[in-house]
Amino acid sequence: MKAASSFLNALRALEEIKRLGIVEDYAIAGAMALVFWTEPIPTFDLDVLLFLAEQEKPIVSLGSIYQWAAARGYPVDGEHILVEGLPVQFLPSHNELADEAIEKAATLEYEGVAVRVVRPEYLVALYLEPSARTSKRRERAAALLEAPGTDQSLVQELIHRFKVET
Amino acid sequence: MGHRSRPTPELMSRLRQGKAELHAKHTQMSLKEKVAMVLELQRIYYPLLKRKRPLASWEHPWDIEP
Numbered sequence: 001m002k003a004a005s006s007f008l009n010a011l012r013a014l015e016e017i018k019r020l021g022i023v024e025d026y027a028i029a030g031a032m033a034l035v036f037w038t039e040p041i042p043t044f045d046l047d048v049l050l051f052l053a054e055q056e057k058p059i060v061s062l063g064s065i066y067q068w069a070a071a072r073g074y075p076v077d078g079e080h081i082l083v084e085g086l087p088v089q090f091l092p093s094h095n096e097l098a099d100e101a102i103e104k105a106a107t108l109e110y111e112g113v114a115v116r117v118v119r120p121e122y123l124v125a126l127y128l129e130p131s132a133r134t135s136k137r138r139e140r141a142a143a144l145l146e147a148p149g150t151d152q153s154l155v156q157e158l159i160h161r162f163k164v165e166t
Numbered sequence: 167m168g169h170r171s172r173p174t175p176e177l178m179s180r181l182r183q184g185k186a187e188l189h190a191k192h193t194q195m196s197l198k199e200k201v202a203m204v205l206e207l208q209r210i211y212y213p214l215l216k217r218k219r220p221l222a223s224w225e226h227p228w229d230i231e232p
Contacts, residue, residue, distance in 0.1 A: 004229075005229065005230040005231070006230050006231040006232065007201045007230060007231070008231075008232075010230075030206070035197065035201060036197065037202060038193050039189055039192040040192065040200045040201075040204045040207065042204065042207035042208055042211035042225065043204065043208075044208060044225045044227075045224060045225075075232050077223050077224045078219070078223065078224065080224045082224075084230065085228055085230045086228055086230065087224035108197075110197050110198075111197075133188075148193070
């Protein structure tokens with residue numbers, strides 16, 4: 001009998017793509033990452049930043065992820081893959097800030113399963129990127145800045161180094 | 167304009183303190199409780215969002231366990 005869909009099983013699937021070498025590394029970003037650092041907010045998808053395994057072509061392809069999803073029976077819905085009932089958007093790292101956000105991600109535990117999560121300081125910087133900045137994302141950045149564990153000096157350093165706030 | 171009674175600064179301060187305490191309580195919940203709260207928020211938010219704009223096919227509450 002197939003196990004019921006759960007957040008836990010979705011996290012297990014993320015660990016699987018790393019274990020199988022489909023991705024070099026990944027980290028949960030977006031609104032679901034806030035769950036790990038501050039107060040939960042409503043969201044309908046799970047954003048996963050990732051480094052794909054080395055590819056021969058210069059332009060990144062998500063083909064290997066789609067192949068894995070097809071093999072596991074996970075349906076595709078537009079730009080999302082339904083992993084254990086959760087719409088997941090796999091986002092290849094788009095710049096050096098995102099690279100560092102994945103490299104420095106925290107390895108946390110959810111009900112005994114390891115999960116990589118973008119640290120709050122990097123989430124703030126990603127939310128303040130000009131291409132991603134919306135009023136909703138600014139609110140999320142503000143919530144993270146107020147979270148007790150957020151390193152304010154690191155936030156300032158990232159903002160300065162990656163020139164994300166004008 | 168008629169005279170309106172206003173709350174005292176002490177009452178406003180207590181109300182704000184209560185709100186801050188609630189946020190802090192939510193922040194300190196276990197991860198599993200927080201995921202359960204996201205699922206609950208989805209159920210509340212979904213009909214409101216649906217009235218506001220057309221939704222993408224993936225924008226619906228997750229039918230999962232936390």
